[in-house]
Structure formats: structure tokens, C-alpha cells
Amino acid sequence: MPPAPERRPHPLSPRYWGIHLVAVVLLAAAVMLGVWQLDAWKAKREAAVRDLTTVAAKPLEKVIGPDDPFPGQYVGQPVSFTGEWLPRSTFLVSGRERGDVEGYWVVTPVTVDGTRSAMPVVRGWTASPSSVPAAPSGTVMLEGWLQPAEGTGEVDTDTTDAVLPQLRIADALHFVDEDLYGAYVIAAATDHGLERADLDQLPPAPRFSAIRNLFYAVEWWFFGGFVVFMWWRWLQDEVLADPDGDADPEGDEDDVPA
Incomplete structure (x- = not known):
């Protein structure tokens, strides 16, 4: 009697919690750092066009x-x-x-x-x-x-x-x-x-003002997307894949006697 096929643990099995946790932490960090850089970009843009026209001379x-x-x-x-x-x-x-x-x-x-x-x-x-x-x-x-x-x-x-x-x-x-x-x-x-x-002819904020912060935000979000991709690939390849997926359930035709 052939041995029973090995059963993979459920994806939410405690043995995988550590990997899931690392993925969640990395994703949350990437999102928050991206938002932080985006806020920094907005703040510097606002500072570049802040209205000084009403302050004391x-x-x-x-x-x-x-x-x-x-x-x-x-x-x-x-x-x-x-x-x-x-x-x-x-x-x-x-x-x-x-x-x-x-x-x-x-x-x-x-x-x-x-x-x-x-x-x-x-x-x-x-x-x-x-x-x-x-x-x-x-x-x-x-x-x-x-x-x-x-x-x-x-x-x-x-x-x-x-x-x-x-x-x-x-x-x-x-x-x-x-x-x-x-x-x-x-x-x-x-x-x-x-x-x-007219004072509305004041120069606008420079087009590339604080652009580095905007690029950093995009980079962090790209990293977050990469984390999700790698976690999903690991889940597919190591957890959800059929361990006998390469076997021929009908048997090998070359082994059938003539």
C-alpha cells in the first residue's frame, strides 16, 4: 500500500505566523514611510509658496x-x-x-x-x-x-x-x-x-521643489509592492503548491504493458 501523500499545513498554521508577521511589518513600514515622505514633499511645496505678503516688512x-x-x-x-x-x-x-x-x-x-x-x-x-x-x-x-x-x-x-x-x-x-x-x-x-x-503674479513654487521626497515616497511604496509579491510567491510555491503536482495521476503510459 503506497504511503499517504504528505499534507501541507494550512497557510494560517502557527508555523507560518512568523513569516506572515514579517511581511505585514515590512508592508506597514513601507506604506507609512511613503506617506511620511509624501507629507514632507507637500510641506516643502507649501513652504516654497507660503504667503508672506501680509507679514511685517x-x-x-x-x-x-x-x-x-x-x-x-x-x-x-x-x-x-x-x-x-x-x-x-x-x-x-x-x-x-x-x-x-x-x-x-x-x-x-x-x-x-x-x-x-x-x-x-x-x-x-x-x-x-x-x-x-x-x-x-x-x-x-x-x-x-x-x-x-x-x-x-x-x-x-x-x-x-x-x-x-x-x-x-x-x-x-x-x-x-x-x-x-x-x-x-x-x-x-x-x-x-x-x-x-497684481500680487497674483507672484512666481509659483518651483516645478521640482522637494521632488526628492516624492521619489522617496514612490520608492517606499514600490518596496511595499515587492514585499507583497515575494510573500505571495512564497505562499504559492511553499505552502499552497501540491507536493504531488508533478506526478501523473493516470500513471505513466510508458509503464503500461503491451
């Missing part, structure tokens, strides 16, 4: 110096400074929409006291270059919102006028005989005859 020299790169954490930070207008250096920036109307920013640099550099100041918005009021002159105590210089790559196709397609510092230098800060300021107080430049 800081002295300009506390935020950025004449030769400093733009401090990314201060996008939209109100700043205050004193200086002298450079009315002859006034220029316009085109392509600035207000509602359904495309208009211009009116920009006049201000030489900042205690430096030899000027800060481009957006005095306001106008629908037509012909309606721009005369630029102010003399000293000024100014407060406004600090912005990084633009750099969309758009080319100024007409260098004979005082209109730029973007507020790029390298282009603005053509109108100023002094060095410029690597930033500009949207003035809080608007000149008579101009409308205030």
Missing part, C-alpha cells in the same frame, strides 16, 4: 544685499528701504494681464541708500504706454513686496524702445547706469494714474 538689507543671490524663502516678503528715484531709467514690462486686459508694468529703479546699486521698483500697472504718468524724482521711503527676477527666456525683439517682455535683470541693465539687485519690488503705494500690480 523687513529692512531690505536684512533680506538681500546688492550682490546676493535671491533668497528663495523670501518670495513675496514685504521689505522697506530708502533711496533716490532714477526717473530717466524708467521702462515698461509688457504682457501683464489685469482681468481681460493685457497691459504693462511701469518700473522705475531706486538707488538704495548706503549702496551703489539700484532696486527695480514696479510702480504700478497701465493698459497703455501712452497713459504712463511722469516718473517721480528725489528721495523716497519705499515699502513693497520682494520678488525674484524673471527669466522665462523670452527675447526682446525690439531693443529700440523702453519695453521689455519680462523683468529680467540683465535686460533691465540697459536702462540703468548702476548695478542692479538680483530682485525687484512691487510697490505697496501706487502712483496716481496707475493701478497696483
Whole structure:
């Protein structure tokens, strides 16, 4: 009488609890670490676009110096400074929409006291270059919102006028005989005859801000999927597989006598 086939234990047998537990722990850890990295990505994205427009103004020299790169954490930070207008250096920036109307920013640099550099100041918005009021002159105590210089790559196709397609510092230098800060300021107080430049034109969060955290989250979840796959393969191969699955239940035809 042939021996009875070996019976595999049930998948929930106590002898397999340790393996199941390890799989559950690894999967839970992968999910939680992925969620943690995703939350970190969201938090850093929010920090990159946090609204500083309503906080108290800081002295300009506390935020950025004449030769400093733009401090990314201060996008939209109100700043205050004193200086002298450079009315002859006034220029316009085109392509600035207000509602359904495309208009211009009116920009006049201000030489900042205690430096030899000027800060481009957006005095306001106008629908037509012909309606721009005369630029102010003399000293000024100014407060406004600090912005990084633009750099969309758009080319100024007409260098004979005082209109730029973007507020790029390298282009603005053509109108100023002094060095410029690597930033500009949207003035809080608007000149008579101009409308205030909209603050919704603040630069958005960088596209790849905190992207590493997002990749880490995806990697952890991929690892969790790999854990599930390996656990399932082990379950199929070691627990659920028929130990006699390779045997021919009908017998081998080559063994049948002629």
C-alpha cells in the first residue's frame, strides 16, 4: 500500500505566523514611510509658496544685499528701504494681464541708500504706454513686496524702445547706469494714474521643489509592492503548491504493458 501523500499545513498554521508577521511589518513600514515622505514633499511645496505678503516688512538689507543671490524663502516678503528715484531709467514690462486686459508694468529703479546699486521698483500697472504718468524724482521711503527676477527666456525683439517682455535683470541693465539687485519690488503705494500690480503674479513654487521626497515616497511604496509579491510567491510555491503536482495521476503510459 503506497504511503499517504504528505499534507501541507494550512497557510494560517502557527508555523507560518512568523513569516506572515514579517511581511505585514515590512508592508506597514513601507506604506507609512511613503506617506511620511509624501507629507514632507507637500510641506516643502507649501513652504516654497507660503504667503508672506501680509507679514511685517523687513529692512531690505536684512533680506538681500546688492550682490546676493535671491533668497528663495523670501518670495513675496514685504521689505522697506530708502533711496533716490532714477526717473530717466524708467521702462515698461509688457504682457501683464489685469482681468481681460493685457497691459504693462511701469518700473522705475531706486538707488538704495548706503549702496551703489539700484532696486527695480514696479510702480504700478497701465493698459497703455501712452497713459504712463511722469516718473517721480528725489528721495523716497519705499515699502513693497520682494520678488525674484524673471527669466522665462523670452527675447526682446525690439531693443529700440523702453519695453521689455519680462523683468529680467540683465535686460533691465540697459536702462540703468548702476548695478542692479538680483530682485525687484512691487510697490505697496501706487502712483496716481496707475493701478497696483497684481500680487497674483507672484512666481509659483518651483516645478521640482522637494521632488526628492516624492521619489522617496514612490520608492517606499514600490518596496511595499515587492514585499507583497515575494510573500505571495512564497505562499504559492511553499505552502499552497501540491507536493504531488508533478506526478501523473493516470500513471505513466510508458509503464503500461503491451
